[in-house]
Amino acid sequence: MSSSTESYFIYIEESQNTIPQSFSPHECFLIKLHHFHSTSFNHYDFLIPGNILCDYDEFESVDQDSLSYTFLRNTFLSVDLPHEVLEETLLLMGEYARYMNTVNFEGYRILEMDVFVDTTSNISDDENAIASLSKMLEKLKVKDVDTSFCSREQCSICLEEFCDGSEVPHIIRTKCMHFFHEHCVARWLKQCSFHNRLYSCPVCRSQIQ
Incomplete structure (x- = not known):
């Protein structure tokens, strides 16, 4: 994703638990923030209450x-990020935290999250990657979606039904036959691009292209 001042990418993933769960009696997130900028690299650790x-x-x-x-703003004052980049990072962290909570079947009280922010990317390269991704999503888009399909199927990422009473959404179907909201799978594919990985299905990791 790009801004008017500089180009940037944000990637978030769950990391393996590396600290004793008895460390905190409260539910919280250990945020491991990695910031790449020009020739420098900074790493920050933050312990954030889950709620x-x-x-x-x-x-x-x-x-x-x-x-x-x-x-959150007081906590991240020490992180040298442009305002809009920090805002986007915090929103993605909140969204991913809610997802991690829903799949925390082991009942861990401390969940660890790796957050990678790169503010060094070349804008023209980003624009080319976005254009390529848009073309691929257009090819994978389900045509002529009807309301009966929307009411019986759900997005494999957000787990919400496609039909919510509003207009029919843009639905993506991979060749491995998994279905997603376009905006949900697009975010995943941008993360693949960030790490120079092949585009893959977020459910079964089958190659998409």
């Missing part, structure tokens, strides 16, 4: 009186 991070969404991001807004 603070999971509550942070687009509504909280504009409510300057909210606890999550105040806590």
Whole structure:
């Protein structure tokens, strides 16, 4: 994704638990933030209460009186990121935290998240990658979607039904026969691009292209 001032990529993944679960009696996230910029690299560790991070969404991001807004901005003051990059990073962290909570079947009280932010990417390369991704998604888009399909199928990433009573969404079907909202799988594929990986299905890891 790019901004008017510089180009940047954000990639988030769950990391293996490396600290004792008895370290904290409360549910929280260990955020391991890795920032690549020009010739420098900075690493930061933050321990964030689970409810603070999971509550942070687009509504909280504009409510300057909210606890999550105040806590997260004070916590990340030491991170040298442009405002819009930090805002996008926090929103993605909140979204990913909610996902990690839903799949925390082991009941871990501390969940670890690796956050990679690269603000050194070449803008023209980014634009070429986005154009290539858009063409591929267009080829994978399900044509002539009807409401009966939407009501019985759900996105394999967000697990929400495609039919929510509004207009029919753009649905992507991979050759391994997994279905996704276009915006859900696009975010995953951008992460593949960030790490120079082949585009793969987020469910079974089969190669998409």
